[in-house]
Amino acid sequence: MRKQCFITAVAALLLGAGLAGCQDTVNTVENRDLSMNPDSVDTRKFNTDSFCRDRLALLSMRRSMTPGGVMMVQAQIRSERYGFWSELWSGFRGDNPYHVLYRFDWMDEHGMAVPTAANAWQPAIFIPGEVKFLQGVAPNSRCKDFVLSVIEDPSI
């Protein structure tokens, strides 16, 4: 009986290791001494989905101005679904890669949302460990405030 349990546990562990090990995660290399001088944006978050919150990490939020005087923001986001247990779970659930939708909403100087075609939900697909840069461009030069919304893609 104990031998049976031991064999079952080892088999389950090997299966899990196989499932986790079969997933290709992303390794990154960057130059240590950075020459860029980014303009970082202080952010505040409102999380309603703990799964999405735990699976994606916001590494930085930066802004710049385009040649036309319009504000552009960039969110650097990394998929945190790497490591044995994360990969095992995503292997069982079929959540690799991780599909999300994101949207930038922009407000003018009066706080009124300015809707344009760029307001649409756009897909982003994250491989475990991958870093993506989600960029949003303000619809006009009056818009300086924004909200970035992220949701797990309900159609997947």
Next chain:
Amino acid sequence: MRSFSAIPLFAAACAALFCGCGSPARRIDPTTQGVTTIDDVNTRDWNDVSARAVNSLIASGALVRPDGRKAIVMINQVKDKSGARAKTQILTNKMRQALLASGKALTTTAVGGNGPEDNATRQIRELENDDLFNQATVQKRGTVISPDLSLSGEIINQDTQSGRTVENTFYFHVVMTDLHTGLAVWEDNFEISKQETLNIFGY
């Protein structure tokens, strides 16, 4: 006496019941609840490409003129070479609305790739020969502003199949041309790739 099994009858009744069930019409958010098909450009795809194209165009600064006035943009054809019978006006309509909202450009409806968007600009000037109208109020010839830029593009697709896996990629290419020089001042490419696995019956 042959034994009669009710199981096949029950299974057939269940199958008929489940297959026959539908759902009433309801409004949806197309970007999160829309249907995705592999052979067509769906609403979600149009929204995605439009957003990316608008962001790319506005970020490029191509609409900024050295003399400071707003650029006048003509909407030319976006050719559909994909065979998906894509309604390319969806993309151009969204882009023209975003161009106007940017405050950097105005679009003209007097000329277009498929003819004028609004024939009224030309039609109204034909009233100069109509004595019914107060000629002082009739729009004069020689006043319509010619466009500086032209927005055009094309959509092509590449499909492939490996076993039961079918993949179709749509490539959207959009260009803004300076009509004075004939040079492209902005262009970008966007891809939408879709994949599905067919069942053993092949659909």
